[in-house]
Amino acid sequence: GAVVSQHPSWVICKSGTSVKIECRSLDFQATTMFWYRQFPKQSLMLMATSNEGSKATYEQGVEKDKFLINHASLTLSTLTVTSAHPEDSSFYICSASLSGANVLTFGAGSRLTVL
Amino acid sequence: SQQGEEDPQALSIQEGENATMNCSYKTSINNLQWYRQNSGRGLVHLILIRSNEREKHSGRLRVTLDTSKKSSSLLITASRAADTASYFCATGTTGTYKYIFGTGTRLKVLA
Numbered sequence: 001g002a003v004v005s006q007h008p009s010w011v012i013c014k015s016g017t018s019v020k021i022e023c024r025s026l027d028f029q030a031t032t033m034f035w036y037r038q039f040p041k042q043s044l045m046l047m048a049t050s051n052e053g054s055k056a057t058y059e060q061g062v063e064k065d066k067f068l069i070n071h072a073s074l075t076l077s078t079l080t081v082t083s084a085h086p087e088d089s090s091f092y093i094c095s096a097s098l099s100g101a102n103v104l105t106f107g108a109g110s111r112l113t114v115l
Numbered sequence: 116s117q118q119g120e121e122d123p124q125a126l127s128i129q130e131g132e133n134a135t136m137n138c139s140y141k142t143s144i145n146n147l148q149w150y151r152q153n154s155g156r157g158l159v160h161l162i163l164i165r166s167n168e169r170e171k172h173s174g175r176l177r178v179t180l181d182t183s184k185k186s187s188s189l190l191i192t193a194s195r196a197a198d199t200a201s202y203f204c205a206t207g208t209t210g211t212y213k214y215i216f217g218t219g220t221r222l223k224v225l226a
Contacts, residue, residue: 006157032212043203044158044216093157102146102207104214106157 002028004096006107013084014115020080021110023094029074030096034104035067038091050077084114119204119217127223134191136220138204139184145207147180148214149189152201161189161202196226 003026013019023033031052036044048069049057056069066088068080077096081088091111095104119140128134138147146165150158164171164180164187171178177190191198201221205214 004157034213036216041221043218046213046215049213091155095158097212102163103148103160104150104158104205105160106150108157109155111155 002096002098002105004030004094004105004107006094006110008110009108010111010113012113012115015085016083018080018082019084019112020078021092021094021112023077023079023096023107025075025096025105028096028098030077030098031074033071033077033094033096035069035077035079036093036095038093038109040091044093047079052077081112084112086114088112089114119206119215121202121204121217121220123220124218125221125223127225128194130194130196130224130226132194132224134194134198134222134224136189136202136222138187138189138217140187140204140206140215140217141185142206142208142215144182147178147187148205148207149176149178149187150203150205150216152203152219154200158203191222194222194224196224198222199224 005024007022033050035047047062050069050071052071058064071077093109095106121138148163149161152158162173175192180187201219203219204217
């Protein structure tokens with residue numbers, strides 16, 4: 001079945017630094033990937049849709065300069081949290097779907113803690 | 116917010132009992148899916164029901180969909196301790212790969 005790998009699974013960084021999270025589709029090509037943010041005991045909030053070879057589409061209220069998304073290949077999308085602050089601490093999850101399929105395959109998530 | 120609502124927010128049952136959780140949504144959809152999330156992990160797809168379907172089964176899972184009421188339910192029969200997790204519904208809209216997730220139900224099955 002389709003597998004999505006997300007790395008790192010957890011990261012701790014100092015305030016003001018930037019952190020990059022990778023999302024890879026291991027056995028399929030994903031022209032579209034999605035990035036979500038999840039606070040403790042809450043639901044997933046869609047942040048942006050990552051499109052291979054073009055700019056990401058951000059949801060309302062998500063700062064595109066804060067959360068940089070790059071989808072340079074059909075198997076890799078990256079989310080960079082720039083100048084991270086403690087309020088950016090969260091669980092970030094990516095997902096991808098096979099072209100034409102409705103089912104999303106999720107990565108295991110990345111827990112970011114900003115000190 | 117377009118986010119769906121789920122109830123109950125939390126559910127605690129004994130092993131062997133059935134667990135029912137409900138999802139209500141706001142927009143027109145072409146399909147609705149249920150996902151499971153173990154604590155601190157990514158989501159795992161459980162079942163998909165299309166807008167023209169009313170009921171679907173998969174193993175111990177039974178999903179219903181009422182598009183007139185914009186609601187769905189997930190029934191887990193003969194629950195096991197391993198079913199302990201958070202369950203989310205996600206709605207998909209025609210013409211887009213975007214899915215909107217519900218608020219989730221935290222299920223705890225006591226052995």
